[in-house]
Amino acid sequence: MTHIRPAEPSDVPTILKLVKELAAFEREPDAVEADVAALDFALFEEHSAEAVIAEVNGHPVGFALFFHNFSTWTGRKGLYLEDLYVTPEARGGGVGTALLRHLAKIAVERDCGRFEWSVLDWNQPAIDFYRKMGATGMDEWRVQRVSGEALKALAAD
Incomplete structure (x- = not known):
């Protein structure tokens, strides 16, 4: 049986490993720039994000990291799932379902108008799983990102 619990500071190295x-x-x-200190600060000092750990038999087998966003259309905050990951050996055992249900409950308890996330277009098993869980694709929307030197250039006067 899967147990979902809030992450604690001692979980940060495990979260980084799973990331x-x-x-x-x-x-x-090679894209991960985060380190233990950055995750610890974001999760437990700045509180800009939250994480939950999925355990089976007391061993971490997955996590979800999320934060609140806001919709001007609903006039309410939403819950945005940044990362959900289940270790290969635990896949197919209900861990992903348990994580999504746990986050959906948090969204309902916090009166969120939406629960959203992104998925890579080539990850068909994940897309199929999300559709089975009731998610709908927002295919007409395209994520935009500015980072690194482009972000600095945009911010420059």
């Missing part, structure tokens, strides 16, 4: 596994799975193994 790196997720990056490798998403074909970006």
